Amino acid sequence: MLELHLHLDGSLRPETVWDIACTENIDLGCYNAEDVKNKMICPPDCRDLNEYLDKFTLPLMVFQKASHIERFAYELTQDLAKEGLEYAEIRFAPSSSMKDGLSQTEVTEAVISGIRRAMKECPSITVSLILCCMRGSDNHALNIETINVAKKYLGKGVCAIDLAGAEAIFPTSDFEDLFRHAFKLDIPYTIHAGEAAGPDSIAAAIDFGAKRIGHGVNCIYDPELIERIIKENVTLEICPQSNIDTKVFPNVNDYPIKKLFDMGVKISLNTDNRTVSNTNLPHEISLAHRFGMTDSDIETMWKYAKEAKFN
Ligand SMILES: [Zn+2]
Numbered sequence: 186m187l188e189l190h191l192h193l194d195g196s197l198r199p200e201t202v203w204d205i206a207c208t209e210n211i212d213l214g215c216y217n218a219e220d221v222k223n224k225m226i227c228p229p230d231c232r233d234l235n236e237y238l239d240k241f242t243l244p245l246m247v248f249q250k251a252s253h254i255e256r257f258a259y260e261l262t263q264d265l266a267k268e269g270l271e272y273a274e275i276r277f278a279p280s281s282s283m284k285d286g287l288s289q290t291e292v293t294e295a296v297i298s299g300i301r302r303a304m305k306e307c308p309s310i311t312v313s314l315i316l317c318c319m320r321g322s323d324n325h326a327l328n329i330e331t332i333n334v335a336k337k338y339l340g341k342g343v344c345a346i347d348l349a350g351a352e353a354i355f356p357t358s359d360f361e362d363l364f365r366h367a368f369k370l371d372i373p374y375t376i377h378a379g380e381a382a383g384p385d386s387i388a389a390a391i392d393f394g395a396k397r398i399g400h401g402v403n404c405i406y407d408p409e410l411i412e413r414i415i416k417e418n419v420t421l422e423i424c425p426q427s428n429i430d431t432k433v434f435p436n437v438n439d440y441p442i443k444k445l446f447d448m449g450v451k452i453s454l455n456t457d458n459r460t461v462s463n464t465n466l467p468h469e470i471s472l473a474h475r476f477g478m479t480d481s482d483i484e485t486m487w488k489y490a491k492e493a494k495f496n
Contacts, residue, residue, distance in 0.1 A: 186466050187272035187490050188265075188455045189375075190399055190422035192317075192349075193296065194244045194277055195458025197257050198264070199225055205247040205256075213243055226463045227430040234381035234431045235351055240461045241281075249285040251295040258299025261459075266307035268465055272494060275300065276315035276347050279334060280327040289327075289334045297342035313344040313496040315375065318363055320350030328363050336370045344495035345373040347399065353381040357389040364393035373495045375422065379403035380433060384410045391419060397493055400424060402433055404450075405441040415449045420493035424457035425472040426464040443477035446486075453490035454483070 199222035206213045206221070215221045224243055231237055247253055258275070265273050277296060279289035287295075293316065300312040316335045318328035335346045346367055348360055357378050367374050376390035380400035384407035390398055391413065401421035404410045414421070423442055434440055446452050454473060456464045473483055 186268070186270050187487060187494065188270065188466060189274050189397070189420075189453050189490055189494060190424055190455035190457055191261075191273060191275050192277065192458050193258060193261060193275050194241055194248055194281065195461040196261050196264075196275075196456075197225075197244045197248070197460055198260050199460065201256065201260060202244060202247050205253050209247070209250075211246055213246060222460075225460050227461050231430055232432060234353065237427075237431045237461070238351060240458075244460070245281055248282050249287065251287060251291055254282060254292060254295040255299040255302070258296040259303045260299075262300045262303030262310065262312050263307060264459070265312070266303070266310040268467070270310055270466065272311050272313075272491075272496075274313050274315050274344060274495060276317050276349070278317040278319050278349060279331055280319060280324065289330050290337070293334050293338055293343065297338065300342070311496070313494075314338075314342055315345045315347050315495070316343060317347045317349040318360070320348060320352065320355035320360070322355065325362075328360075329366060332363065332367050332370065332372065335367075335372050339372060345375060347374065348376045349399070350377075351381070352377060352386060356382065357386040357393075361389075361393055364395070368394055375399055375495075380428070381431065383407075388413075391417060396420065397422060397495075400428065400433075402428060402441060402445070405445065411445070411448060411450060415451075418451070420451040420453055420489055421445070422455050423452050424455045424462075425469055425476070426462045427457035429472075430462050440476050442473060443482070446478065446482055451489040451493065452486055453493060454486045 200218040203218040279292040282292045375397035376395045377399035378390040379387040
C-alpha cells in the first residue's frame with residue numbers, strides 16, 4: 186500500500202498533542218487526551234470544507250516548535266509503517282508553523298529529521314515530503330518562500346509542492362504565478378482542485394501543468410474535462426472519507442470513484458487527514474468497496490499511485 190495525499194497536521198496523534206500542550210502550558214480548552222481527540226475529529230454535521238479547515242486550528246497550536254514538529258513527523262511515519270505502507274508522501278505548510286519564530290527552512294528541516302529518524306527504525310517504508318503553499322489573499326511572499334525552500338530540499342527529503350486551503354474562497358486561477366515559479370525551478374507539483382470548487386478549478390490546475398490533482402472528484406460534472414484528464418495522464422488523489430466529511434456530494438451514494446475509474450481515469454486512494462477524518466487506509470479501502478470497487482480495481486489503484494509518485 187502507498188499513499189500520495191496525506192497532511193501531517195491533520196494526522197497528529199491526539200495523545201501527543203495533549204502531552205505537548207501540558208508540557209508547554211498551551212491552553213487547548215481540553216480536559217484530557219480523549220477530549221483532544223474528540224475536538225480534533227470532524228463532526229458528522231460538518232457542512233463544508235471551510236468548517237472542516239477549522240479543525241486545523243487546534244493541532245497547529247502545538248505545531249510551532251522544531252522538537253515537537255520533528256516528533257509528530259516521526260510518529261506519523263511510524264504509524265504508516267505499522268499499517269504496512271511501503272511508500273507515502275506527507276504534506277504540510279511550513280508557513281503555518283512560524284508563530285513562535287521558526288523559519289520555513291527550520292520547519293522543513295524538523296519534518297525531514299523526523300521522517301528520517303523513523304525510516305531508520307522502520308526501513309520497510311519510504312517517506313517523501315510535499316510542501317504546501319496556502320490559498321489566501323495576502324500570503325504571496327510566504328508561498329514564494331515555500332517554493333524556494335522546496336527547491337533547496339528537492340531530492341533531499343522534499344519531492345514536490347502543493348496548493349491547499351479554502352478553494353471556494355480563493356480560486357485556483359488566482360495562483361498561476363506560483364506554479365510558473367515552481368515550473369521554472371523544475372519542482373513537480375500537485376494542486377488541491379475540484380474539492381470545494383467545480384471543474385474550472387481542475388482545468389486551471391491542469392493548465393498550470395499539474396500532473397496530479399488533490400481530490401478532483403468534481404470533474405464528474407464535465408465529460409470533456411474527464412477526457413482531458415485521461416488524455417493528459419493526470420492522476421487524481423481521491424480521499425473518500427474526507428470528501429464525505431466535507432459533503433462534496435450531498436448524497437453520499439453519488440460518490441463517483443467507481444464511475445471515474447471505469448471511465449479510465451487514473452485514481453489513487455488516500456486518507457487526506459487521518460486524525461481529522463478519523464481514518465486510515467484500511468478504512469478507505471472498505472469505503473472503496475462500498476462504492477463498488479473490486480479487489481482488482483483496488484490493486485490497479487496502488488499501481489496508479491506507484492506510477493504517479495513524485496519520488
Ligand atoms: Zn488535502
